[in-house]
Amino acid sequence: MDLENRELSPQNTEKLVQFQELSGIDDLDKCMEILERHNWDVETAIHDHLGLDPREMAQPVREMPVFPLQNGQPTVHRPLPQSPPRTQPVDSVIQRIMTYFFNPFLDDNTGLFPLPNQRPDGFTGWLFFLSSLPLRVVMVTFYHLTRFVFRIIRPENRPAVTDPTGNVISFIQEYNETFGDQHPTFYAGTYSQVLNEAKKDLKFLLAYLHCKDHQDTNKFCRQTLCNPQVIEFINSNCLMWACSVNSLEGYRVSQALRENTYPFLAIIVQREFRMTVVGRIEGFIEPDALVQRLRTTISDNEAFLVAARADREERSFNQALRLEQDEAYLESLRADQEKEEKKRRDRLLEEERLREIREMELAEERKKEEMIRRKQEAVNLIPPEPAADESGICRILIRLPRGQKLERRFHRTIHTLKDLYYFILAHPDSPYQFEMATSFPKRTLPWQPDMDTYPTLAEVGLGASEALLVLDLDA
Structure with missing residues (x-):
């Protein structure tokens, strides 16, 4: 029987290695023949090879852990962990009773129900197992509760990597x-x-x-x-x-x-x-x-x-490209924002200019309305013209800025500069703000609309016949 010409599953290969380690047989063909005779049951094959009775074993032979394959090849030469030591056969009745009651606490099985290879033998064995079952339940429960309490009080110390x-x-x-x-x-x-x-x-x-x-x-x-x-x-x-x-x-x-x-x-x-x-x-x-x-x-x-x-190079290239695109986009966005800001400033300046123009126009309109109102009031404030044969008469020839000529008689000692001002203001072609001046010698008459007292024509030096010029202050 040639091992190299036969294909074994990973499980059978591991069982073959386990059996060789436990039995000490160097011939793999002989080990395979023994395992095939026992249907690849390692425990039964070991018992048969060593001539042991399974019922006399205090602990069954535990199956060795199955290791994963390395690169698709079985780990035939891998050192296996040592199997746990077997318990010595029980001789005395007291030892059998102690082992029967306390083995559940030393093994992974709870001990409440027998394993297939630990079933009681005969009617006496089953009777003893059933009669002791309540006591075993109490002992197993007490053991696990005590173990749980001790784990809470003193937790297991596990080393931690501190440095x-x-x-x-x-x-x-x-x-x-x-x-x-x-x-x-x-x-x-x-x-x-x-x-x-x-x-x-x-x-x-x-x-x-x-x-x-x-x-x-x-x-x-x-x-x-x-x-x-x-x-x-x-x-x-x-x-x-x-x-x-x-x-x-x-x-x-x-x-x-x-x-x-x-x-x-x-x-x-x-x-x-x-x-x-x-x-x-x-x-x-x-x-x-x-x-x-x-x-x-x-x-x-x-x-x-x-x-x-x-x-990584592609990601770096894409990242650099995306960064350049982002920078170009930000630059374009910054330029657009600057253009928008310039437009906004220009728009605000234009709005401010238009607002000032409107305010000036409104002020001018209000001023015109005010002057029209004052012209209308001045018509009612002009004193009656004296007769030509009265004494103290002053004949005044007035020349407006646009060339119109006005002529009227005033009393030199009765009429004041205020009366002369209202006469000129009431004319439709007269300016809104003006000064009065003699033609020769040229001098400006001392007139202010807010004067406390208004001098007479004689007091300002006007004679029986005068020529006055109206000077537009808004021109």
């Missing part, structure tokens, strides 16, 4: 003191930091978990990691992070990577926007084989970094 950077730096110092400083450059930071660094720089990350108690660790560090070819290749192609699993930071990373033996190397790279383990190297490996494994893994996964770089 992960210190753990890594301490390991590097200890490694240099033990094996020298001829090794690949170790990243002096936490595992999270080196992951971010590798993701930011789009580089491969080589994580090394160091276990000083493993038999292959010293050989690996002195022969493989210090090899110049290994150092040059690692430093040129990837970042390397290392830590001891005896430290809290190393233990935390160990729980995440789930290594099976030491020395352990994990090759990590960004794959589909997340950091992914793409290669695992477990156990001692020669320098040339290590370089070849790393080169093959990097070559197989380089396409992911190329795609990530292209995607």
Whole structure:
């Protein structure tokens, strides 16, 4: 029977490895023949091979954990965890009773109902089991309640990573003191930091978990990691992070990577926007084989970094283009805003100018209305013209700004400049604001509309015949 010519499922392969470890048989064909004879039941095959009676076993043989496959190949040479020690056969009646009552608290089963391989034997066994069931219920309930209370009062102490950077730096110092400083450059930071660094720089990350108690660790560090070819290749192609699993930071990373033996190397790279383990190297490996494994893994996964770089360059280009477009848009928007602001200022200035013009026009209209009202009032304020033969008469010839001529007689001693002013103001062609002046010699008559007392014509020096000019003050 040739093992290489037969295809086994992953479950049967793991069962074959378990049976070989437990039985100590080196011939895989013989192990497969025994398992096939017992329908691949590891427990039954072990009992039959060792000549044991299952009923005499205080604890059944526990199934070994099934490990996942590595790169599609079964982990035949992977060291398996040690199986738990078997309980010694029970000899005395007292030992049987104590084991029967207290085994439920030492195993995962509650003990209230028997497992298939722990069923009572015969009528006496079932009678004893049923009669003791109430007591077992009380004891199991009391045990779990007590355990729950103690967990509340004294919670389980779990170590926390308080100084992960210190753990890594301490390991590097200890490694240099033990094996020298001829090794690949170790990243002096936490595992999270080196992951971010590798993701930011789009580089491969080589994580090394160091276990000083493993038999292959010293050989690996002195022969493989210090090899110049290994150092040059690692430093040129990837970042390397290392830590001891005896430290809290190393233990935390160990729980995440789930290594099976030491020395352990994990090759990590960004794959589909997340950091992914793409290669695992477990156990001692020669320098040339290590370089070849790393080169093959990097070559197989380089396409992911190329795609990530292209995607990052495209995003950077799009971002720069979008930034330029945003700047151009903002510049155009700023120019439009300045134009709108200029238009708004011009519009406000024009509105202010029009408002001032309207105010001036309104003021002028009010002024005209006021002067028209005063002209109408002046008609009623003109004194009667004296007769031509009366004494003290002054004949005045008045010339308006537009060339019209007025003539009228006034009393030199009775009429005042106010009477002369109203006579000129009442004429439709007279200006609204004016001064009166003699023609020769030319002098302005002392007239103000708000004077307290108004001088007579004689007092201002007008004779029996005068010629006056009306001067428009608004011209």
